[in-house]
Amino acid sequence: MTFHFEVLKILYLNQIIIGILGNSFLIFLFSFKVGTGQKTKPIILMLIHLLFANIIFLLFRGIPKIIEIWKLNYFVDYTASKILSYLQRVTRGLSLCSTCLVSVFQAITISPSTPMWAELKARVPKCVLPCCLLCWICNLLMDIVVPLYGTSSSNTTDSKESWQIGFSALDLHPIKTLIFLLWKFVYDSTFVCLTAITSGYKAFVLYRHNQRMQSIQVTSLSHSSSPEAQVTKKILLLASTFVIFNFTSSIFMIYMTLTKVASPVVLNISAFLSLCFPTVCPFILLNSNSRFTRSYRIY
Template sequence: MYTVIGIGVMANALLLLVHISLHITGQRPKPTDLPIGLLALIHLVILLIKGFIAADIFTPQGGRWDDLTCKFLIYLYRLMREFSICATCLLSVLHAITLIPRSSCLAKFKHKSSHHNLCFLLFLWVFYSSFSSHLFISIAATPNLTSDNIMYVTESCSFIPMTFFLWHSLSTLITFREASLIGIMTLSDGYMVALLCRHKRQPSVSTALARLQYHPQN
């Protein structure tokens, strides 16, 4: 467990340093550099938090966390995961935008600055993370007494049981949230596949026209 976390930390730290060095040297950044650099930073934070959580899972004798520590670490871990999903969604959209032909009405989005991309990413993150605010209420330090209704997250933290109505409402909202971002990424990937397939067929059409020019029909 700790070996995998260590390898992931080193890989993401190296990727983050590469993007920072490109920015320091004054090279012109690509539109996709921002989400890639952010993903490296986000994954680095996620792996570090995972290390803390794993320490509480596998070494419970080290002392229990208090209520504030449980809420902070679990909620931060969830926020970083959601930020990672939003950055991946933005990266998928930017990849699709780079393939847009100049004749398309969507070509104007190619010239959007990193500031606009960051604003869009923050909007996605706020929208996505707004459905996770219930963690401040549902996450708490595990009580000393045992109960069958408690769902353990780590040795020190657990989920407080919610009412059926609240659980059903949150499940519906989370399903809507996931479907929204998956829909955006699906549309972006589908658009890229369609453009690449059309681009692949174009040389065949050009070759056929050239053959007709050199070998006209009698």
């Protein structure tokens, strides 16, 4: 057990540091583009919002885990513990929602220029800020149950029937807690599934575009090295990373809800997986900023 926690100490600390630095660096790059005076593309604002959501999620989710694993002393009163735990849940949902929003926007942007899609494309840039605001409102309302039904972790023992959420805990036995956790699983899974669907659609559109280009011109590039094929692989990499980490984390959450056993091992695995995507997301986005994606107006 000692070795288990020693490994977790290193993993969580590296995860938080790398994730925050990576997201902050990419925010700086995008902000530099905005500050040059050029016309700002809506996708840049969405990506900045996503990266900011990743940072605050890493802070609110990662810091409590570091305090727990490293057994650090902290002074948080009853009210503050419930507020911090509430913000932790909100920022997780915000990260999921922002990733889904970016994926949907990209799917609309690269869709065929039919009359229906052309009208939708014209409206989308005006909806960027309202959609980001809606993400905040929905997640702030969704997790309001945490401060209402959560109890301070200092008032609970290390019972396997109590689910630690940041600086507070949820009792797994009341029916209200069960309903909330099941609904939260459905809520998070909706964003994960929608991101997977839109990413698959983007890959399909790029694949069709590549097929048309190969049919009308002869090029020395092979199919596997074409810009469209490279972008398709990167889209699928980002989507698969997002789906695997978040859906697997949600599976552990629903397992603990149904069995009413909050195993420390399962809790640590679920928390680690939920932090993986915000950590690797900026590096995947940075690698995806190729010549073709810029010309195709994805990034």
